[in-house]
Amino acid sequence: MAKRKRTTHRSSKGTKLYAVRDKSGRFKDIQTYARAHAADLRHTAASEAPKRKKAKKKVVKKKAAKKAVAKKK
Numbered sequence: 001m002a003k004r005k006r007t008t009h010r011s012s013k014g015t016k017l018y019a020v021r022d023k024s025g026r027f028k029d030i031q032t033y034a035r036a037h038a039a040d041l042r043h044t045a046a047s048e049a050p051k052r053k054k055a056k057k058k059v060v061k062k063k064a065a066k067k068a069v070a071k072k073k
Contacts, residue, residue, distance in 0.1 A: 006036070 006018040009030075016033035031039075 008033075 006020055009017045009019055011017055018031050018033060018036045019027050020029040022028040
């Protein structure tokens with residue numbers, strides 16, 4: 001899947017914006033830079049997914065050995 005091209009704009013307040021256009025050239029989606037950037041960081045690329053799975057290791061907890069209690073007669 002091809003990466004969508006986003007054009008940058010500035011709002012009247014000076015906030016940086018990303019705009020995505022559809023095939024006909026009209027604006028499809030406009031997001032603030034902060035919101036779009038945070039979404040990009042949360043997304044995992046398909047090419048990186050297998051590498052991340054290998055990096056994780058299972059942590060095995062050892063059970064504490066129980067002490068033998070002497071029975072009372």
